[in-house]
Amino acid sequence: MKIELTVNARRRSVEVSPDDYLVDTLKKLGYKSVRRGCDTTSCGVCTVLVDGDPIPSCAFLSVRADQRAVTTVEGIPETASALAEEFGQTGADQCGFCNPGIALTVHAMQEKESDTDDETIRRHLVGHLCRCTGYQSQHEAIKAYLGDEK
Amino acid sequence: MKKKTFKTVNTQFPSVDGKGIMMGRPAYTDDFAPVDALTIKVLRSPHPFARIASIDTSAAEAMEGVEIVLTHKDFKRNPFTRAGQGYPEPSPHDKFVLDEYVRYVGDEVAAVAAVDEETALSALDAIDVEYEVYEPVLDFESAKGHDSIIHPEKEVYEMFPIGFDPERNVAASYHMEIGDVEQTLAQSDVVVEETFYTQAQAHTMLEPHTVNAHIDYQDRLVLFSATQTPFHVRRILSQTLEVPISRIRVIKPRVGGGFGGKQAIHGEMLAAAVTLRTGRPSKLTYTRQEVFESSYTRHPMRLNIRIGSTKDGRLTALDLQGLSDTGAYGEHALTVYMVTGSKVLPLYNKVDAVRFAGDVVYTNHVSSGAFRGYGAVQGNFALESAIDKVADKLGMDPMALRQKNMILEGETSPIFEVMGEGTEGTAMDMESCKLDYCVKRGMELIGYEEKYPRREVSEHKIRSIGGAIAMQGSGIPYIDMGAATLKLNDDGFFNLTVGATDIGQGSDTILAQIAAEQLEVPLEKMVVYSSDTDLTPFDVGAYASSTTYVSGNAVLKAAQQMRSRLVEEAARSMQTSPEAIIYEDGRFEAEDGSPGIDLGELATKLYYNEDQKQLTTTGSYYGTKSPPPFMVGFVEIEIDRETGELDILDYVSVVDCGTTINPALARGQIEGGIVQGIGMALTEDEHYSKKGKLISKDFLNYKIPDNYTVKKLTTEFADSYEDSGPYGAKSVAEIGIDTPPAALANAVENALGVRIRSLPITPEKIVAALKESRTDT
Numbered sequence: 001m002k003i004e005l006t007v008n009a010r011r012r013s014v015e016v017s018p019d020d021y022l023v024d025t026l027k028k029l030g031y032k033s034v035r036r037g038c039d040t041t042s043c044g045v046c047t048v049l050v051d052g053d054p055i056p057s058c059a060f061l062s063v064r065a066d067q068r069a070v071t072t073v074e075g076i077p078e079t080a081s082a083l084a085e086e087f088g089q090t091g092a093d094q095c096g097f098c099n100p101g102i103a104l105t106v107h108a109m110q111e112k113e114s115d116t117d118d119e120t121i122r123r124h125l126v127g128h129l130c131r132c133t134g135y136q137s138q139h140e141a142i143k144a145y146l147g148d149e150k
Numbered sequence: 151m152k153k154k155t156f157k158t159v160n161t162q163f164p165s166v167d168g169k170g171i172m173m174g175r176p177a178y179t180d181d182f183a184p185v186d187a188l189t190i191k192v193l194r195s196p197h198p199f200a201r202i203a204s205i206d207t208s209a210a211e212a213m214e215g216v217e218i219v220l221t222h223k224d225f226k227r228n229p230f231t232r233a234g235q236g237y238p239e240p241s242p243h244d245k246f247v248l249d250e251y252v253r254y255v256g257d258e259v260a261a262v263a264a265v266d267e268e269t270a271l272s273a274l275d276a277i278d279v280e281y282e283v284y285e286p287v288l289d290f291e292s293a294k295g296h297d298s299i300i301h302p303e304k305e306v307y308e309m310f311p312i313g314f315d316p317e318r319n320v321a322a323s324y325h326m327e328i329g330d331v332e333q334t335l336a337q338s339d340v341v342v343e344e345t346f347y348t349q350a351q352a353h354t355m356l357e358p359h360t361v362n363a364h365i366d367y368q369d370r371l372v373l374f375s376a377t378q379t380p381f382h383v384r385r386i387l388s389q390t391l392e393v394p395i396s397r398i399r400v401i402k403p404r405v406g407g408g409f410g411g412k413q414a415i416h417g418e419m420l421a422a423a424v425t426l427r428t429g430r431p432s433k434l435t436y437t438r439q440e441v442f443e444s445s446y447t448r449h450p451m452r453l454n455i456r457i458g459s460t461k462d463g464r465l466t467a468l469d470l471q472g473l474s475d476t477g478a479y480g481e482h483a484l485t486v487y488m489v490t491g492s493k494v495l496p497l498y499n500k501v502d503a504v505r506f507a508g509d510v511v512y513t514n515h516v517s518s519g520a521f522r523g524y525g526a527v528q529g530n531f532a533l534e535s536a537i538d539k540v541a542d543k544l545g546m547d548p549m550a551l552r553q554k555n556m557i558l559e560g561e562t563s564p565i566f567e568v569m570g571e572g573t574e575g576t577a578m579d580m581e582s583c584k585l586d587y588c589v590k591r592g593m594e595l596i597g598y599e600e601k602y603p604r605r606e607v608s609e610h611k612i613r614s615i616g617g618a619i620a621m622q623g624s625g626i627p628y629i630d631m632g633a634a635t636l637k638l639n640d641d642g643f644f645n646l647t648v649g650a651t652d653i654g655q656g657s658d659t660i661l662a663q664i665a666a667e668q669l670e671v672p673l674e675k676m677v678v679y680s681s682d683t684d685l686t687p688f689d690v691g692a693y694a695s696s697t698t699y700v701s702g703n704a705v706l707k708a709a710q711q712m713r714s715r716l717v718e719e720a721a722r723s724m725q726t727s728p729e730a731i732i733y734e735d736g737r738f739e740a741e742d743g744s745p746g747i748d749l750g751e752l753a754t755k756l757y758y759n760e761d762q763k764q765l766t767t768t769g770s771y772y773g774t775k776s777p778p779p780f781m782v783g784f785v786e787i788e789i790d791r792e793t794g795e796l797d798i799l800d801y802v803s804v805v806d807c808g809t810t811i812n813p814a815l816a817r818g819q820i821e822g823g824i825v826q827g828i829g830m831a832l833t834e835d836e837h838y839s840k841k842g843k844l845i846s847k848d849f850l851n852y853k854i855p856d857n858y859t860v861k862k863l864t865t866e867f868a869d870s871y872e873d874s875g876p877y878g879a880k881s882v883a884e885i886g887i888d889t890p891p892a893a894l895a896n897a898v899e900n901a902l903g904v905r906i907r908s909l910p911i912t913p914e915k916i917v918a919a920l921k922e923s924r925t926d927t
Contacts, residue, residue, distance in 0.1 A: 031174075032174065032175075032176045032181040033173075033174025033175075035178065035180065035181075035357070036358070036435075037356050037357070037358070037438070038438040038848065038849050039437060039438050039439070039848070040438065040848045040849060040850055042848065042849030042850060043356060043438075043849055045356055072174065073172070073173060073174035074173070074174045077173055080169075080172045080173040080174065081169060081172070081173060083172060084164070084168050084169040084171075084172035084173065085164070085169070087164070087168055087172065088163070088164020088165060088168050088169070088814075089162065089164070089814065090814060090817075091162075091656075091812075091813075091814030091815050091816075091817045091818035092818065093164060093165040093167075093168030093171075093172070093656075094165075094407075094654045094655065094656065094815075094818050094822065095355070095356065095357070095404075095405065095406045095407040095653065095654020095655075096167065096168065096171035096172065096177070096404065096406070096654065097178065097355075097356040097357045097406030097407060097654075098356050099168075099171055099172045100171075100172065100173075100174045103172055122857050122858060125857055126856055126857055126858060128857075129354075129356065129849065129854060129856060130356070130857075131353070131354055131355055131356055131407050131409070131822070131826065131854065132407055132654055132655075132818065132822045133818055133821060133822050133825075134818075134821030134822050134823075134824055134825035134855075134860070134863055135825065135855075135856070135857040135859075135860070136821060136860070136862070136863045137814070137817065137818060137821065138857075139857065
């Protein structure tokens, strides 16, 4: 079946099967930042935004994206670039496999939350597993980024 | 000590690849898979131990879109080891690409390559296999001499003596004794004897094992692989598949974490075999279940330790004997086990006698292999737990006992000479060891005087402190070699090509910093490219905490040579002698004040105008010693005495890794290691069903730390300088993982008076131990 969606503000029309997941559809469309980490919605690597909300694209059927707006990290270059600067300051830029997903969640959090205190950041980011950093350097970098943005 | 002010090293710079990766640019292996690559899927064994009596692939082969089906019948019986080590390998050659035997649930039975994943999976279903099922060995303590022999095949062999005895399910065996342990213990005032168990831990790097292969326009096999050891992959592929090594190119793009898990060969053999036989590009990406079930884990161990002491707290003897479970294949069997002794027992170097011995046995579990810490974390848990017991028995403060007995700068241990990794070791003195400072500073940071051992904070809750010290190494002396090449470009920027393998730890960045420091150029003038067997010089790869020290020294040598070549060329251009040239910050000046020249100008002239030439230099380095980094770890916990649940309030690390080339990346290595160690200490555990099937094969059943696990990490570095290291640096990659298991076990005992001797330290075990202690009293 054919679905119509926008990806990073560009209209796309794509043939999908009823059991295709959005992660695979986006990969086929050439969005290389969308990667699989676990298959059980546990790790956060495959996160994309659908109508502004972070979702695990490994468990989101492509047909559900019909007529909706999908954002991958390629669609938020300013956020990703500024956040990367902060990750570089705290040493949170290690293997980076989890970072595109984190950038999207931070982007969405910024849109939704007026007060991004420590607990709010932790609550939004808890779905993003990281095996490299120990989390504290990421947390500090995200705080610094949000502070700079205010 | 050659301490000086640095310009580029010992300075924080963002990783060279951090921004591009965050912005989603193609970076990892799967991002480079050819669009027409065949998808490879692997049929895996449902039985822990069986022989394939018959296998019928005709239905699968007949399916549309299936390009090839491979079984054991398609491969010569040419055993290799997946371990991913140097040559000759200290791991037994006990693995076939595909075999008629399957030795754990998840072992490879057959592989299908098809036009897409769906077709490949359907083809797997169409393969008809009959198994002759054997009794598996599922308890490692009864593996030795078990009726079931896991490796009965006649082709398996050891490359040099490692104690390999497959008929008794022994993959490797080791014994060493210095002094007379039994006699010394018999004469000691106090002897503590304890038995500890450590579990299988999964690496869970976020990027699964991934490889893709194609044949290029020169008819060569090209692999992109998420590997820590591209040069070993090339060699092992060539030897096992009998392809000339000159026909193979292995490229390592960015890698999404490794921690030792990607030191080994995983999908590379099958992807190479499919592409060689079909001529078509192929790709193989492990599912998360395959990463858990069919890669490898940390070696589970039983460790029996005895420590002797005089009554005033001088340690007299250490005796560590154990048993290690290598699972179905003997990857890193001997070397991990030796590190359990060799990078742990020298911490207390003043004992009169020390012994280390044990067997590494096969079982029908998932294989064990390299994992950050590499045996030292297991040994540290046993030793540093037992040291607290000795202190308790002596009525002494446990940190005072450590301070009285631990290794200090200028000292040595006889173990260094006796024990290497798979072979004899190398004698060395501790030319840099600030462990005494680390302990003192760690005690200040955690508030030891006020908080040790415990405080009740409410009716149920107790806060307590626990600590441990640790050491590791910096590469394997006389074995690990790394090399680097520098090329000067016009306008005075450089390409730095290194064999060293950046897997996310930031080695590209710190190696560029070392070169930039020596050549006195800004970091952005150093363009680094790593780990391509065609284009970069050799390096053993990212393991054994070797990159900063071994590869870093290679970079420094290349840069020193480049600097002298540049001075020579500047002297020629300035018509003076090299001795008369002063080079600083990218500019050459003459002592006599005649006109100088900028590096950029000189470089452009060398390309286009005067005595034109390409300047390149190559440095290679192997260590003649392995200077250990040292650290102390202290944890403050809050524990509920009713439920056994505990919170980590703070984890303090004070580390001597010599100069930190990049302090933020060094911090990243330590904190990442600490939190992996906390996962091992508290929650991570591989569970098997009674029939030997792994249950914990996703993140729902295997719990790694998340961003709520640790409230606070406090990380500091000692002011230390290792003369033999590049700009004073030692390694920092592994040591972080070593202290949490013992520090947490010590904190739990300090809080509740119960000793947990098997990892992980779960609330259930704590509550059970409390119940038992109440029954005893």
